[in-house]
Amino acid sequence: MPLFDMFSCGNIGGLAFLLGIFPAGLVLYFIHHRSNGNIPGPFLARWTHLWLAYHAYRGRRYKAVHAAHQRYGTVVRIAPRHISIASPDAISVIYGQGQKALLKSTFYDAFVCNGKTSIFSTRDRQEHAMKRRIVSHAFSTTALQQFIPLIYSTIKQFTARMDELCDKGEYFDAVLWFNYLAFDILSDLAFGDRIGMLERGSDIVALQRSDGFLRNENAIALVDEREHFAAIVGIHPVFQWIASAFPCLSGRKATSALEELGRRQVLKRLSSRSNRNDILGKLIEARGYDARDPTADEIAELTAESVTLLIAGSDTTSNSIAATLHFVVTHPRVYKKLMEFLLDASNGRNSLNYEDAKDIPYLHATINEGLRLHSTTAIGLHRLVPSDGILCCGRYFPSGTELSVPAWTISHDSELWGDPENFRPERWLEATDTRRYLLAFGKGPRACIGQNLAYMEMISVLTTILLRYEIDVKSDKLETIEGFMHKPLHTWLKLRLR
Numbered sequence: 001m002p003l004f005d006m007f008s009c010g011n012i013g014g015l016a017f018l019l020g021i022f023p024a025g026l027v028l029y030f031i032h033h034r035s036n037g038n039i040p041g042p043f044l045a046r047w048t049h050l051w052l053a054y055h056a057y058r059g060r061r062y063k064a065v066h067a068a069h070q071r072y073g074t075v076v077r078i079a080p081r082h083i084s085i086a087s088p089d090a091i092s093v094i095y096g097q098g099q100k101a102l103l104k105s106t107f108y109d110a111f112v113c114n115g116k117t118s119i120f121s122t123r124d125r126q127e128h129a130m131k132r133r134i135v136s137h138a139f140s141t142t143a144l145q146q147f148i149p150l151i152y153s154t155i156k157q158f159t160a161r162m163d164e165l166c167d168k169g170e171y172f173d174a175v176l177w178f179n180y181l182a183f184d185i186l187s188d189l190a191f192g193d194r195i196g197m198l199e200r201g202s203d204i205v206a207l208q209r210s211d212g213f214l215r216n217e218n219a220i221a222l223v224d225e226r227e228h229f230a231a232i233v234g235i236h237p238v239f240q241w242i243a244s245a246f247p248c249l250s251g252r253k254a255t256s257a258l259e260e261l262g263r264r265q266v267l268k269r270l271s272s273r274s275n276r277n278d279i280l281g282k283l284i285e286a287r288g289y290d291a292r293d294p295t296a297d298e299i300a301e302l303t304a305e306s307v308t309l310l311i312a313g314s315d316t317t318s319n320s321i322a323a324t325l326h327f328v329v330t331h332p333r334v335y336k337k338l339m340e341f342l343l344d345a346s347n348g349r350n351s352l353n354y355e356d357a358k359d360i361p362y363l364h365a366t367i368n369e370g371l372r373l374h375s376t377t378a379i380g381l382h383r384l385v386p387s388d389g390i391l392c393c394g395r396y397f398p399s400g401t402e403l404s405v406p407a408w409t410i411s412h413d414s415e416l417w418g419d420p421e422n423f424r425p426e427r428w429l430e431a432t433d434t435r436r437y438l439l440a441f442g443k444g445p446r447a448c449i450g451q452n453l454a455y456m457e458m459i460s461v462l463t464t465i466l467l468r469y470e471i472d473v474k475s476d477k478l479e480t481i482e483g484f485m486h487k488p489l490h491t492w493l494k495l496r497l498r
């Protein structure tokens with residue numbers, strides 16, 4: 001992988017530099033060790049951020065951190081200045097609300113687009129509050145109602161393609177098609193223009209550089225690469241600094257390509273002079289921009305927000321749908337029970353509209369159980385201890401320490417869930433407070449702003465596919481990989497029209 005190729009170039013200057021900073025690092029380490037040093041963790045993680053970066057690079061960070069918790073206990077050092085706390089009590093401290101809410105750490109600088117922070121990447125409290133106020137216009141209850149027919153129109157295109165696959169009678173990789181679907185839904189909602197992946201049956205998009213050079217890129221691969229890259233270099237500012245010197249790194253190239261894609265969609269939407277009620281229109285209106293004559297700065301800001309929404313809203317939703325559907329069809333008891341509820345609500349028909357589907361408790365429970373068991377968000381989201389330090393789970397953490405609650409470990413904690421490895425939607429109907437421990441959408445002021453839209457999409461897509469098709473799955477095993485989010489690699493399905 002390119003990032004690590006950098007370290008194998010035999011650069012004498014680099015070696016001398018490393019030898020020089022090594023003793024300095026040792027001194028800093030011992031100073032730090034005295035203040036917060038009795039926290040156990042993997043040996044390498046006490047010394048260097050490379051332990052965490054290596055596991056992020058392998059796409060297995062959540063597993064390595066989980067294994068470290070199993071070995072060392074609830075409070076574990078996963079990098080010299082980063083402590084992971086696998087306790088439900090830590091959730092409200094680390095991701096709490098209000099003025100005392102911990103800020104995001106430098107990890108999020110790796111997600112900055114085009115030099116412009118977005119609602120997701122900003123670390124500044126005031127800037128975030130302002131952006132959140134503006135972006136929330138696009139996710140109000142009224143806005144979401146307006147999105148329903150648009151979502152269903154894209155789903156109709158999706159089922160037309162699935163019907164063709166039924167005729168072929170072969171297994172196909174459903175993860176890819178859910179990605180196409182989610183990208184088309186999101187680009188339609190965001191810019192009033194589907195990127196057209198369903199129509200083409202491909203994620204290839206044409207991109208144009210500012211010098212006019214045209215090329216084709218796989219948009220989904222770009223998202224994967226950009227997320228993976230950010231999840232690695234975000235771990236330490238020095239990694240980001242090194243990466244910034246190498247524009248040829250594939251992660252940097254993917255970031256630029258996505259910026260181009262976002263910018264192209266923004267410019268297209270602005271030049272259309274459309275007054276369509278899409279997310280971009282709502283952002284422009286809330287910001288008070290003149291859509292006919294935006295400044296370069298305004299275009300850069302709209303691009304940063306659009307790229308964020310496109311990535312945050314498509315990849316996550318499609319992966320959650322793919323994983324949940326996989327769990328349903330590989331658990332015959334749940335499959336049968338869910339179908340009984342769906343067929344009952346649809347009066348035996350092979351379709352159900354959102355209004356009728358949204359109130360089926362067992363469907364909600366199934367989606368939550370899919371989110372928990374698969375853990376779309378599997379890593380602990382980084383937060384920074386403020387200048388006066390913080391008390392958490394009976395320990396004091398000094399200013400500047402990064403803290404996180406490992407989402408996978410909490411989702412698989414047997415004290416919380418009893419039988420965490422089982423896919424059992426009923427658990428969400430039995431207890432009332434389990435939702436507190438579902439970290440799929442994050443918590444606190446930085447929790448997912450698109451959560452209701454995500455549920456809306458998951459409900460609409462899952463009911464459509466389950467009612468319309470009989471589904472065969474090739475393998476019970478769900479192979480996954482982690483970039484920033486945790487995603488299924490493939491789910492091979494065969495469909496038959498009911």
Ligand code: HEM
Binds near residue numbers: 376
């Ligand atoms: C199942 C689907 C989804 C999952 C699992 C998910 C997960 C998350 C998580 C865990 C965060 C917090 C990240 C952090 O603190 O680092 C987040 C934030 C965010 N999500 Fe989602 N998300 C989903 C769908 C969506 C959708 C559909 C959209 C919008 C179209 C969206 C937009 C955002 C934005 C803008 C933020 C940043 C919010 C802020 O910092 O104020 N997400 N999401």
